[in-house]
Amino acid sequence: MEKEELIKKLYTAVRDGFIEDSVPLAEKSVELGYDPLEVLRGITDALKEIGEAFNEGRVFLTELMYCGETAKGAMAILTEEIKRQNKEVPYLGRVVIGTVAGDIHDIGKSLVVSMLVAEGFEVIDLGIDVPDEVFVEKVRELEPDILGLSALVTTTMLKFKDVSIALDEAGLRDKVKVIIGGALVNMEWFETSGADSFGTDAIDAIAKVRELLDIK
Numbered sequence: 390m391e392k393e394e395l396i397k398k399l400y401t402a403v404r405d406g407f408i409e410d411s412v413p414l415a416e417k418s419v420e421l422g423y424d425p426l427e428v429l430r431g432i433t434d435a436l437k438e439i440g441e442a443f444n445e446g447r448v449f450l451t452e453l454m455y456c457g458e459t460a461k462g463a464m465a466i467l468t469e470e471i472k473r474q475n476k477e478v479p480y481l482g483r484v485v486i487g488t489v490a491g492d493i494h495d496i497g498k499s500l501v502v503s504m505l506v507a508e509g510f511e512v513i514d515l516g517i518d519v520p521d522e523v524f525v526e527k528v529r530e531l532e533p534d535i536l537g538l539s540a541l542v543t544t545t546m547l548k549f550k551d552v553s554i555a556l557d558e559a560g561l562r563d564k565v566k567v568i569i570g571g572a573l574v575n576m577e578w579f580e581t582s583g584a585d586s587f588g589t590d591a592i593d594a595i596a597k598v599r600e601l602l603d604i605k
């Protein structure tokens with residue numbers, strides 16, 4: 390199967406929520422030696438489209454959930470491949486990351502985690518729906534170079550600022566660089582977040598983390 394055809398099929402599988410197709414397609418792409426970062430496009434494009442359809446009331450939450458699971462299955466295979474291809478990497482620093490309280494979106498965050506690991510960072514993923522005080526505790530305990538916060542819903546994105554304030558109150562804000570991300574994060578959100586930087590996708594996340602730590 391040609392690369393573009395495979396990406397198109399993966400796109401359709403995720404858009405329509407067919408996990409029985411998405412996983413074998415991702416496996417096939419690895420077998421054929423296609424670049425996992427390119428193949429990911431099929432998944433992210435489909436999620437973008439389904440998100441818009443959901444927004445306009447053309448699909449229901451259950452369908453959105455199927456698509457999410459379908460994407461996760463295929464994504465897991467591709468991220469394993471990304472990690473495998475970057476086996477011999479130098480140690481660049483420690484990152485603690487999580488999805489903020491009230492938010493359960495984790496597909497994009499997991500992708501950022503895999504890319505950070507592949508790049509040479511030690512990553513402690515706190516998971517989803519992480520309370521502000523847990524971020525603070527972990528920063529105190531693990532002394533990471535970077536704290537990554539993910540949020541995808543406008544109401545939970547307000548947590549960016551809360552976490553920053555909580556860190557400040559604990560006297561830890563200047564001990565760690567904070568980076569935020571999520572589908573709707575833009576310059577405007579960044580400016581009110583109290584964070585040090587933001588990333589628009591996993592590739593940008595790596596670039597921004599390197600920039601924050603002054604790694605050439």
Ligand code: B12
Nearest residue numbers: 440444457493494495496497537542543570571572588591
């Ligand atoms: C899949 C999905 C779900 C799945 C999540 C499954 C999972 N395990 O993650 C399910 C079905 C559970 C879900 C639930 C809900 N969802 Co939803 N969901 C989506 C959808 C379609 C795709 C998100 C996704 O995974 N994208 C693919 C990944 C690869 O992209 P990404 O997440 O943006 O991540 C990239 C970047 O943002 C960045 N990034 C992400 N995190 C971080 C962190 C750092 C530190 C950095 C630097 C970068 C970074 O890098 C990532 C990789 O490139 C989006 C639509 C969209 N346009 O995003 C809606 C969307 C985010 N959901 C939405 C909503 C409203 C909900 C619900 C509230 C629905 C409801 N009524 O219950 C619930 C929320 C539940 C909760 N409490 O969190 C809305 C938010 C709208 C708004 N204005 O706030 C969206 C935008 C859909 C829409 N257009 O209406 N959802």
